[in-house]
Amino acid sequence: MEKTLTFDLPRDFDGESFLREFTTAHPVKREPVVNQTGVFYDTFDWRLYNKSLTLVQRQKEALLISSENGALMFSLNISAIPAFIRDFPDSAIREALQPIIEMRALLKLLQSRAQIMPLRILNDDEKTIARLVLSSEEISTPDDRKLILNRLFLEPLRGYEADFRKLAGYITDRSFPVARQHIFDRARKILSRKPAGYSTRLNIPLEPEMRADEAAKMILRFLLNIIRENENGIHKDIDTEFLHDFRVAVRRTRSLLQQLKNIFPPEITGRFRKDFARLGKTTNWLRDLDVYLLSETRYQAMLPEKLRFNIHPLFEYLQRERKKELRKINRVLNSGEYSQILNVWERFLNDAASEFPSTLGGSRPVLDVARERIYRRYRKILKSGRKITDNSPDEMLHSLRIECKRLRYLLEFFTNLFPGDEINRLIKQLKKLQDNLGLFQDFSVQEETLMGFVEKFNLENPENRQTILAIGALVGSLDSEKRAVRSAFANTFANFTSAENNSLFTELFSGL
Amino acid sequence: MNTLAIYHFKGGVGKTAAAVNLAYLAAQSGLRTLLCDLDPQSSATYYFRVKPKFKAGAKGFLKGGQNFEKNIKGTDYKNLDLLPADFSFRNLDLELEQKKQPKQRFNRILSSFNKEYDYVLLDCPPNITIVAENIFNAVDYILVPIIPTTLSVRSYLQLLEFFKKKNYRRKKIFTFFSMVEGRKSLHKETIEYISANFKRVLKSQIPYLSAIERMGLRREPLVASSPGSSAARSYQKLWTELQETIKQEEK
Numbered sequence: 001m002e003k004t005l006t007f008d009l010p011r012d013f014d015g016e017s018f019l020r021e022f023t024t025a026h027p028v029k030r031e032p033v034v035n036q037t038g039v040f041y042d043t044f045d046w047r048l049y050n051k052s053l054t055l056v057q058r059q060k061e062a063l064l065i066s067s068e069n070g071a072l073m074f075s076l077n078i079s080a081i082p083a084f085i086r087d088f089p090d091s092a093i094r095e096a097l098q099p100i101i102e103m104r105a106l107l108k109l110l111q112s113r114a115q116i117m118p119l120r121i122l123n124d125d126e127k128t129i130a131r132l133v134l135s136s137e138e139i140s141t142p143d144d145r146k147l148i149l150n151r152l153f154l155e156p157l158r159g160y161e162a163d164f165r166k167l168a169g170y171i172t173d174r175s176f177p178v179a180r181q182h183i184f185d186r187a188r189k190i191l192s193r194k195p196a197g198y199s200t201r202l203n204i205p206l207e208p209e210m211r212a213d214e215a216a217k218m219i220l221r222f223l224l225n226i227i228r229e230n231e232n233g234i235h236k237d238i239d240t241e242f243l244h245d246f247r248v249a250v251r252r253t254r255s256l257l258q259q260l261k262n263i264f265p266p267e268i269t270g271r272f273r274k275d276f277a278r279l280g281k282t283t284n285w286l287r288d289l290d291v292y293l294l295s296e297t298r299y300q301a302m303l304p305e306k307l308r309f310n311i312h313p314l315f316e317y318l319q320r321e322r323k324k325e326l327r328k329i330n331r332v333l334n335s336g337e338y339s340q341i342l343n344v345w346e347r348f349l350n351d352a353a354s355e356f357p358s359t360l361g362g363s364r365p366v367l368d369v370a371r372e373r374i375y376r377r378y379r380k381i382l383k384s385g386r387k388i389t390d391n392s393p394d395e396m397l398h399s400l401r402i403e404c405k406r407l408r409y410l411l412e413f414f415t416n417l418f419p420g421d422e423i424n425r426l427i428k429q430l431k432k433l434q435d436n437l438g439l440f441q442d443f444s445v446q447e448e449t450l451m452g453f454v455e456k457f458n459l460e461n462p463e464n465r466q467t468i469l470a471i472g473a474l475v476g477s478l479d480s481e482k483r484a485v486r487s488a489f490a491n492t493f494a495n496f497t498s499a500e501n502n503s504l505f506t507e508l509f510s511g512l
Numbered sequence: 513m514n515t516l517a518i519y520h521f522k523g524g525v526g527k528t529a530a531a532v533n534l535a536y537l538a539a540q541s542g543l544r545t546l547l548c549d550l551d552p553q554s555s556a557t558y559y560f561r562v563k564p565k566f567k568a569g570a571k572g573f574l575k576g577g578q579n580f581e582k583n584i585k586g587t588d589y590k591n592l593d594l595l596p597a598d599f600s601f602r603n604l605d606l607e608l609e610q611k612k613q614p615k616q617r618f619n620r621i622l623s624s625f626n627k628e629y630d631y632v633l634l635d636c637p638p639n640i641t642i643v644a645e646n647i648f649n650a651v652d653y654i655l656v657p658i659i660p661t662t663l664s665v666r667s668y669l670q671l672l673e674f675f676k677k678k679n680y681r682r683k684k685i686f687t688f689f690s691m692v693e694g695r696k697s698l699h700k701e702t703i704e705y706i707s708a709n710f711k712r713v714l715k716s717q718i719p720y721l722s723a724i725e726r727m728g729l730r731r732e733p734l735v736a737s738s739p740g741s742s743a744a745r746s747y748q749k750l751w752t753e754l755q756e757t758i759k760q761e762e763k
Binding site for chain 2: 120125126127128157158159160
């Protein structure tokens with residue numbers, strides 16, 4: 001079945017003269033002109049745009065359209081698109097969007113008002129064989145910048161594909177370009193944030209000969225940007241991922257400062273390590289609360305049916321705590337102290353060397369420093385990991401996890417200095433090990449935290465007894481999952497330390 | 513997916529008019545609907561302005577699969593597709609006779625529409641051959657229009673007898689009165705008699721209206737062209753009553 005074709009029309013497109021010409025060759029029946037509104041959505045990190053999808057709310061329905069060819073993929077009768085996928089009614093569109101959007105909020109990015117002129121194209125029986133739609137659309141942003149888009153849609157009708165192809169040919173002969181662009185691209189001029197302009201993926205264009213300190217500053221500037229970009233989203237409590245991205249950027253900043261100690265003057269490293277450590281620590285509890293709250297459905301599924309609803313008071317408690325914690329964090333982010341830290345940091349990162357002294361270590365070529373640190377970190381992981389047996393204390397796994405994280409950050413910071421395929425391979429292998437260790441740690445922490453929550457529920461109150469029971473059952477369930485993950489460690493580590501991986505690491509980083 | 517055959521072995525009772533309008537109403541209600549024209553006269557096909565051509569003919573129809581893909585046409589109306597009939601369908605019986613289990617072939621045909629459609633209506637040819645028996649076996653429900661006259665009733669009784677004899681599910685059959693002329697006392701009496709003595713007789717009636725006859729001129733379902741007309745409203749009522757009765761039934 002053919003798909004609807006969308007053509008871009010020039011601003012000076014004369015609809016009537018086009019139609020006059022068109023109708024001499026193809027009889028049409030005009031349908032009443034329709035006024036159509038649309039609101040276009042995407043997440044802060046452009047998840048739909050990145051997948052060439054357009055999500056639009058029309059008067060009474062939500063549509064998911066492929067921006068590659070304008071084909072309608074899913075529709076849903078609904079009067080307004082909810083901010084979160086979990087609030088969509090059970091539907092094909094929700095199923096399709098869930099893995100893409102996950103827990104991010106859908107933001108209104110563009111609005112449109114269009115005049116639609118639909119026409120039916122007829123054959124000699126006066127049967128409709130295709131539809132031609134002319135659309136003149138005024139697009140505007142939330143801050144009122146506007147743009148006009150004129151488009152032509154050619155919609156196929158089942159069973160009349162040959163006719164459709166002929167019509168498509170007729171139109172392309174008129175040199176109207178097929179609209180392959182996403183509406184956000186068409187609206188680039190008026191959008192305040194550029195489509196796909198936000199990504200947390202580290203893709204820093206480093207050159208091997210760059211000074212290590214300059215290279216580090218490049219990376220850190222990118223991270224500072226991420227930190228700043230997410231502040232508003234945290235403040236407005238748009239979704240949980242603003243805080244998450246903020247924290248990851250802080251964590252990466254700290255990691256870089258810690259792992260490349262000698263490239264900056266010790267006063268700088270010392271001071272900012274402390275500042276960012278505090279910043280990370282302050283936001284720990286809020287992030288934990290977010291994660292637990294996102295886990296409610298998962299936890300319910302883990303519980304025996306009888307206790308499933310009894311876990312709810314725990315989440316009500318967590319919601320209350322979260323409200324308090326968010327207010328606290330917002331005070332921190334609005335504080336003079338916070339602005340000062342970031343402003344001085346920014347000055348340091350942008351400064352071309354005169355205001356702050358440099359070190360010998362800083363002037364080394366970044367490739368050398370990168371190789372050295374990565375290789376050293378890798379060897380440490382091998383050493384620590386090999387000591388771990390089935391009976392080793394949990395602590396050793398937690399330490400190994402931290403080591404792996406450090407290596408991962410290094411690989412990501414310096415990814416552009418190394419051949420793409422190889423380094424991606426290594427990152428992928430490392431990720432498998434990290435997933436195992438991360439999962440193990442998650443379960444450990446969850447068990448502990450949940451047991452801690454029990455304290456908040458007074459045993460004397462009979463209502464709380466069921467809740468406490470539910471928490472206990474949850475801890476039990478988590479513990480058995482934890483043990484399963486633990487037993488998979490040996491194999492996972494063996495895979496990571498395979499001869500193949502080892503020779504790749506050695507080849508890329510040992511400098512030999 | 514629900515399947516409904518509009519059937520009577522007597523011609524000219526308003527089968528196609530009903531099939532066309534009920535299919536339109538099903539589509540309007542949001543159901544992805546397919547109207548399958550099985551009558552070699554291809555009247556339903558004509559009403560929708562589709563050319564009476566089925567690529568690969570009766571043989572192809574029975575083979576199914578890609579043949580449906582190649583022949584299904586979108587009507588001018590949202591959610592409503594048509595599988596056209598052509599003159600070669602007069603050979604469906606002959607073709608079926610040569611197959612194994614000749615009365616069960618339509619089960620497979622209908623199930624191939626499962627994924628794409630919520631409702632399939634069959635506009636049946638006016639005969640009581642193997643094609644008809646296939647239909648009786650395959651569909652969920654059979655809607656039988658009868659003109660409230662003596663002869664028409666006689667045919668209806670013959671149909672019920674046939675069902676009984678061949679052990680088809682009587683519960684599948686629903687009846688409604690078609691081409692009713694309220695002033696005629698024969699019609700009134702017949703309607704009273706049937707309604708009193710038989711089960712599954714729908715209360716909604718389709719009156720004899722020239723608008724319905726003229727559908728052939730306008731070539732569109734009348735519920736689409738004149739939704740407020742009394743003809744349209746009678747089909748609306750029929751559709752609603754049929755759906756509700758079925759829902760009650762299935763509880």
